[in-house]
Amino acid sequence: MKIAVIGIGAVGSVIAREMMMLPHDTTLFGRSRKEGFTIQEDGESRHYPYTIEDINAYEGDAFDVIFIATKATALKAISRLIPRMAHDDTEVILCENGMGFDEYFAAPIPAVVYISGQKHADRVEHFQDARLLIEDRPLPYTDRIIDDLEATTGVELEIEKAADFGRIRHEKLLINLGINSLTALSNNTAKIFDLENVTDLTRRLLGEGLDIINREREIIDPSFIDKALSIYQSYNREMGTSMYYDVMAEASTEYMYIQKYFQQHKGDLDTPVLDIIVTLLDAYQYER
Numbered sequence: 001m002k003i004a005v006i007g008i009g010a011v012g013s014v015i016a017r018e019m020m021m022l023p024h025d026t027t028l029f030g031r032s033r034k035e036g037f038t039i040q041e042d043g044e045s046r047h048y049p050y051t052i053e054d055i056n057a058y059e060g061d062a063f064d065v066i067f068i069a070t071k072a073t074a075l076k077a078i079s080r081l082i083p084r085m086a087h088d089d090t091e092v093i094l095c096e097n098g099m100g101f102d103e104y105f106a107a108p109i110p111a112v113v114y115i116s117g118q119k120h121a122d123r124v125e126h127f128q129d130a131r132l133l134i135e136d137r138p139l140p141y142t143d144r145i146i147d148d149l150e151a152t153t154g155v156e157l158e159i160e161k162a163a164d165f166g167r168i169r170h171e172k173l174l175i176n177l178g179i180n181s182l183t184a185l186s187n188n189t190a191k192i193f194d195l196e197n198v199t200d201l202t203r204r205l206l207g208e209g210l211d212i213i214n215r216e217r218e219i220i221d222p223s224f225i226d227k228a229l230s231i232y233q234s235y236n237r238e239m240g241t242s243m244y245y246d247v248m249a250e251a252s253t254e255y256m257y258i259q260k261y262f263q264q265h266k267g268d269l270d271t272p273v274l275d276i277i278v279t280l281l282d283a284y285q286y287e288r
């Protein structure tokens, strides 16, 4: 089986390392050719000497499974490269946070990603977790990978099929709406949830997000808001979020696929907190 991993950053390097342990032909891709990557875990760094190929220069055979682990902002451009890397039955697994990009692909398999890490200039710091949740439907190639991951010793990554994937994906989207917005716009880490007024504002934002998700039918139980707030409280106080790290690096954010996605689906709902947050993120992104 031929496997590709595109985007060897915080999430992709963990997936790449694990795929390299399986008895398949795995190729790694980045924006340019590079020799190897380093993952730091529990204070220890280890170098993996696998070549990362330039995705734009690929002219080889089609892959059976392609994991895409770039930021969501890169997906539209990458989707244009996929037809020459894929055959009719290729399974393309999207490992991005957010929603609204599935339609760029012919037959996407979105994943909810539980791999927590941060890319530094010289290494990826892997904090915790190595798990992908996907929809529960037959996927001939990915099913083989799932079996191989289970049967191979020393492998950390789990790919699980979730019967209620639609709810889980929306819950992750709502979790990201709350913590990404507040950490990015305050330029501060999860410690902000010590503050009662931050928690109150986040609760209002989550309430608006929940109403948008449940606009046509109940997907998420309203009690999930309390759960989300307690999840934020449980995070390491110094932990940032993807959007927080992007803002600190003055980089583009994935807000089009999180906050703006909610706003685009709000219909006639009144969402004052969300609207202010999207306006500030629009302003952050302006001419950047």
Ligand SMILES: NC(=O)c1ccc[n+]([C@@H]2O[C@H](COP(=O)([O-])OP(=O)(O)OC[C@H]3O[C@@H](n4cnc5c(N)ncnc54)[C@H](OP(=O)(O)O)[C@@H]3O)[C@@H](O)[C@H]2O)c1
Pocket: 006, 007, 008, 009, 010, 011, 012, 029, 030, 031, 055, 069, 070, 071, 072, 074, 077, 078, 095, 096, 097, 098, 113, 114, 115, 116, 117, 118, 119, 242, 254
């Ligand atoms: N990090 C986390 O803890 C975490 C947790 C859950 C979900 N997620 C989600 O996972 C996704 C990936 O996030 P991440 O944190 O892994 O990002 P990341 O560390 O920035 O890694 C993205 C990688 O993709 C590469 N890339 C960018 N454009 C590309 C292109 N056109 N072709 C090939 N490679 C390209 C980047 O290379 P360059 O460095 O050259 O740009 C980088 O190595 C995001 O949607 C994020 O929200 C992240």
